[in-house]
Amino acid sequence: MKKVVLVTGANSGIGLALCKRLLSVDDQIHLCLACRNMQRAETARAALLCSHPGADIALLKVDVGSLKSVLEAAKELKQSKRYRRLDYLYLNAGIMPNPRIDFNAFINGLFSRKAIHMFATGEGLLTQEDQVTEDGLQNVFATNVFGHFILLRELEPFLCQSEKESLVIWSSSSNARRSAFSLTDYQHTQGKESYSSSKYATDLLSVALNNHYNKQGLYSSVVCPGLVMTHLTYGILPPFFWTLILPIMLLIRMFTNSFTLSPYNGAEALVWLFKQKPESLDPLAKYYSCTSGLGSNYVKPVKMDLDEEAAEAFYQKLLDLETKYRCWQN
Numbered sequence: 264m265k266k267v268v269l270v271t272g273a274n275s276g277i278g279l280a281l282c283k284r285l286l287s288v289d290d291q292i293h294l295c296l297a298c299r300n301m302q303r304a305e306t307a308r309a310a311l312l313c314s315h316p317g318a319d320i321a322l323l324k325v326d327v328g329s330l331k332s333v334l335e336a337a338k339e340l341k342q343s344k345r346y347r348r349l350d351y352l353y354l355n356a357g358i359m360p361n362p363r364i365d366f367n368a369f370i371n372g373l374f375s376r377k378a379i380h381m382f383a384t385g386e387g388l389l390t391q392e393d394q395v396t397e398d399g400l401q402n403v404f405a406t407n408v409f410g411h412f413i414l415l416r417e418l419e420p421f422l423c424q425s426e427k428e429s430l431v432i433w434s435s436s437s438n439a440r441r442s443a444f445s446l447t448d449y450q451h452t453q454g455k456e457s458y459s460s461s462k463y464a465t466d467l468l469s470v471a472l473n474n475h476y477n478k479q480g481l482y483s484s485v486v487c488p489g490l491v492m493t494h495l496t497y498g499i500l501p502p503f504f505w506t507l508i509l510p511i512m513l514l515i516r517m518f519t520n521s522f523t524l525s526p527y528n529g530a531e532a533l534v535w536l537f538k539q540k541p542e543s544l545d546p547l548a549k550y551y552s553c554t555s556g557l558g559s560n561y562v563k564p565v566k567m568d569l570d571e572e573a574a575e576a577f578y579q580k581l582l583d584l585e586t587k588y589r590c591w592q593n
C-alpha cells in the first residue's frame with residue numbers, strides 16, 4: 264500500500280528538501296504539498312517531478328495562519344476520493360516575523376561560559392514583532408501552533424485508524440525555551456520571543472498528543488533541523504552576511520554539530536522519523552538533525568525540558584480555544 268504523506272510549508276526550505284528526500288527513500292508514496300501560495304506550490308511540484316518523474320504529488324491550498332483556510336483545506340481532503348488515511352503528517356510550516364538581533368546580548372554572551380550554547384540555540388539573541396491575525400490570534404502562535412493543531416484535529420479520522428499507526432511530526436527548534444513560554448500568556452501577547460514560545464508550545468503539545476492519541480494509533484514527535492539557510496534565516500541576516508560569518512559558523516559546528524546549514528541536511532531527522540516505527544519513538548525526546556565536523560549527518564534524541572502536567576494544561580487550553588472558535592464559525 265502506498266504511504267500517504269502530507270507536508271505543510273512544502274514549497275521551500277526544509278519542507279521542500281524533505282519532500283525531495285522522502286521521494287528518494289520511497290518513490291511510491293503519495294505526497295501532498297500543503298502550501299498557502301499555489302504558484303509556489305506548482306513550482307515546487309515541478310522541481311520534484313524533475314528529479315522524480317512519475318512521482319504521485321498532489322497540491323493542497325492551506326494558509327495555516329487562517330482558521331477558515333485550514334477548515335476549507337480539511338474539507339477538501341475529506342471530500343477528495345484520493346484520501347482515506349494519512350500515514351505521515353509533517354507540520355513544518357513556520358514563521359519568525361521581523362526578527363531583530365540583540366547585539367548587547369550577543370557581545371555579553373560571546374565572553375560568557377554560555378557562548379557555545381548561545382550559538383547552538385540562539386538563546387536570548389533574537390526578538391520578534393508579532394501581529395494579530397483576522398481571527399484575533401497572535402500570528403506566530405496561529406501559524407506555528409494553533410492552525411496546525413486544528414488541521415490535525417480535522418484530519419483525526421484519517422490519522423486514527425485501527426489497522427495502521429500514523430505519525431505527526433512537528434518542526435520545532437532548539438530555540439524552544441521554557442522561560443519564553445507562559446501558560447497564562449500562551450499566545451505570547453506580552454513578550455518579544457514569540458518564535459521561542461511557539462516552538463516550546465509545539466513541544467508541549469506533542470507530549471500531550473501522545474498521551475491522548477497513542478491508544479488510537481496516532482503518535483507525535485518533534486524535530487529540530489538545526490540552523491539552516493532558508494528564507495527564515497535570510498530574514499534574520501542577509502545571505503552575504505551569512506557567507507561572511509560562515510567560517511565562524513563552521514568552526515562552531517566542529518564543537519556543537521548543531522549547524523546543519525543546508526536544507527538537505529536539516530531534513531535528516533524528519534526523514535529518519537519516516538523510517539522508524541512510531542511506537543518505538545520516545546515521546547519526551549526532540550530529534551535533532553546534526554552534521555559532524557567532517558560533514559556526515561546523523562540524528563540525536565535529546566530529552567525535552569518540560570513536564571507532562573504543563574503539557575496537559577496547555578492541551579486543555581487549546582481545546583477551550585478550539586471550542587470557542589468553532590462556536591464562532593457556526
Ligand SMILES: NC(=O)C1=CN([C@@H]2O[C@H](COP(=O)(O)OP(=O)(O)OC[C@H]3O[C@@H](n4cnc5c(N)ncnc54)[C@H](OP(=O)(O)O)[C@@H]3O)[C@@H](O)[C@H]2O)C=CC1
Nearest residue numbers: 272275276277299326327328356357434490491493494495
Ligand atoms: N531554518 C532554520 O534554521 C530552522 C527552521 N526551523 C523550522 O523549520 C520550519 C521550516 O522553516 P524553513 O524551511 O527554515 O523556512 P522557510 O521560510 O524556507 O519555509 C517556511 C515554509 O512555511 C510556509 N508557511 C509560512 N507561513 C505559512 C502559512 N501561514 N500557511 C502555510 N504555509 C506557510 C512558507 O510558505 P511561503 O513560501 O508561502 O512563505 C514556506 O513554505 C519552520 O517551522 C521553522 O520554524 C527550525 C529550526 C531551524
Ligand SMILES: CC(C)CCC[C@@H](C)[C@H]1CC[C@H]2C3=C(CC[C@]12C)[C@@]1(C)CCC(=O)[C@@H](C)[C@@H]1CC3
Nearest residue numbers: 364381382383384385388436437438489490499
Ligand atoms: C551578528 C553576529 C556577527 C552573528 C550573529 C549570529 C546570530 C544571528 C545567529 C547565531 C545562532 C543563530 C541561530 C538562529 C538564528 C541566528 C543565530 C541567532 C536560530 C534561532 C534560527 C531559528 C531556529 O529555529 C534555531 C534552531 C536557530 C539557532 C541558532
